[in-house]
Amino acid sequence: MQEATFLILTSLADGSQHGYGIITDVADISGGRVRLRAGTLYTALDRLRVDGLVEVDREEVVEGRLRRYYQLTPDGTKLLAAEAAQLHANATVAMRRLSPLGVVT
C-alpha cells in the first residue's frame, strides 16, 4: 500500500472527514512531511471507493459548494488494521536491530 493511501485511511479511522479535512489531517499525522494535493487525493478516494474500502458518509452544502464526507467501510478498516500491524511488526524488528548500533533516537 502506498504511503498516501495508508495516511488517507488512517485519517478516516478517526471518523468521517471531507476532502480538505483529510488533507490537513494527513499533514498533521505525517508531521507536515506529506502534503496531499487535491488531484492526488480525489484520484485515491475514487480508487478506494471502487475497491470498497471507503464510502460516502454524507453530503453538505457549505457556502454554495458541495462538501462530501468520507468514511471507512468494514473492509477498509480491516485492511488498514492489517497494514498497520505489518508496518508495526517490521518497525519493531528494525528498531530492535538498530538499538545495539546506537543510532535509534
Add this chain to the structure above:
Amino acid sequence: MNRSASLERGYRRLLAAYPATFRRENEDEILAVLLATAEPGRRRPGLAVSADLLRSAALMRLRPTVPRSARTVRAAVKLICLSALAEAAALISLVVTYGSIKAEVLKLAPADWPGTSLHLTVDFVTGPIIVAMLLWLAWAAGRGHDWARLVFSALFGLTTLAVLFALALDTPTVAPAAFTCATVVWFSQLGAVLLIFNPRSARYYGHEPAQRQSA
C-alpha cells in the same frame, strides 16, 4: 477580473482533463478544496497543482476501473500489456537483425527470399498497429468493456495463425530472437483469453463502468 473568479476558471480548465463522469460527480467538491488550499492572492493555478491535476486526470483515464478484487481481469490486463511489449520486442528484433535474416535465408533457401521479404515487410507495417491495438484492448478490458474480450479473442486467433505461418517459414532458425518474442506473445495472449473468459471475470463485463458494482 476578480482574483477568485480568475483562479476558479483556471482550475476548471484543468479539471476539464478528467473523464466527464468523474467531473460530473466531483468537480465542485475538488474545486472547493483547490480554492481552500490556494495561497492568498493567487490568480492562476500554480505549476505543482496544475501538474498534479493533469497527472491525476491522465491516471483516471488510463487505469483499470475494475476493483482490485477483480484479480482475473487485472491479471488479464497485465498479460495483454506483456504481449504488447513482446510484440514490440519482436518487431525491434526483426529490424535489428534484418541483414542477418536475409543472409541466412539466401544461404539456406534463396528461392524463399521473395516470400520472406514480403512477410517481413508486412510485419514492419502491421507490427506498430498491433502493439497499439493491444494497448488499447488492455485499456478497454480493464474498464469492463465486453467488446474488448471478443476483439481480443479474434486477435488471439490471428496471432495463432501468424505463429503457425512463422513455423512453416522456418522462422525459429532464421530469426530465433523474433520467434522467441512471438512465442511469449502467444502464451501471454492465451493466458489473457483464459482469464477474461473465466467465470470470475464475467461479472465485470457487460455493464457500463459507472453502473458496475465493486466487489
